[in-house]
Amino acid sequence: MKKRRKINFSPAGKRAALAAAAIIGLLIGFWLWLPQSKPKQTPQVYFFKAEKLYPVSRPIKSANEAIKYLLFGPTKQEAGAGLWTLVPSGLKIKSVQQAGKTLIIDFDQRLANYSGSAAMIRGLLLQIVFTATDYPGVDQVRILIGGKGEVVLGGEGLVIEKPLTRQDLLR
Numbered sequence: 001m002k003k004r005r006k007i008n009f010s011p012a013g014k015r016a017a018l019a020a021a022a023i024i025g026l027l028i029g030f031w032l033w034l035p036q037s038k039p040k041q042t043p044q045v046y047f048f049k050a051e052k053l054y055p056v057s058r059p060i061k062s063a064n065e066a067i068k069y070l071l072f073g074p075t076k077q078e079a080g081a082g083l084w085t086l087v088p089s090g091l092k093i094k095s096v097q098q099a100g101k102t103l104i105i106d107f108d109q110r111l112a113n114y115s116g117s118a119a120m121i122r123g124l125l126l127q128i129v130f131t132a133t134d135y136p137g138v139d140q141v142r143i144l145i146g147g148k149g150e151v152v153l154g155g156e157g158l159v160i161e162k163p164l165t166r167q168d169l170l171r
Helices: 011-033 063-072 076-080 118-133 166-170
Strands: 044-049 052-057 093-099 102-107 140-145 151-153 158-160
Touching: 044 063, 044 118, 052 118, 063 093, 063 102, 063 118, 102 118, 118 140, 118 158, 118 166, 140 151
Parallel strands: 102 140
Antiparallel strands: 044 052, 093 102, 151 158
């Protein structure tokens, strides 16, 4: 059996070790205190489930792509889980452009022919605006039909003549 040797540290060595431990503790505490960056959120496409907007993740690379996914509608699996859309079948996009924080979407004439109630039109607009504004850098959506800026939707004649935000639709 070997004899254990006791090592004696000098007072200066003990102080240096304590100071190093204190500095390490402060650094760890500071790191834990810093707000942790949130993981990058995947933009969502909005459908309905049980009469409420329901976000669904898609591999979206642009705001244009987000709107295209919206027009495709829910997948068969999502539809089986109760998701549905108010986007009219066959609706097409003529163009999508971004001007600052405004996404300008020019739809074909099918949007003008949409004959839903005021609640259905509001739901359709909720889907379009929430999907578009979920993409980084887009705060509002300008809807055009055939390049025309004043859009009239539905049998009740809802007039859209300015860009829409989420807040506009939640009022």
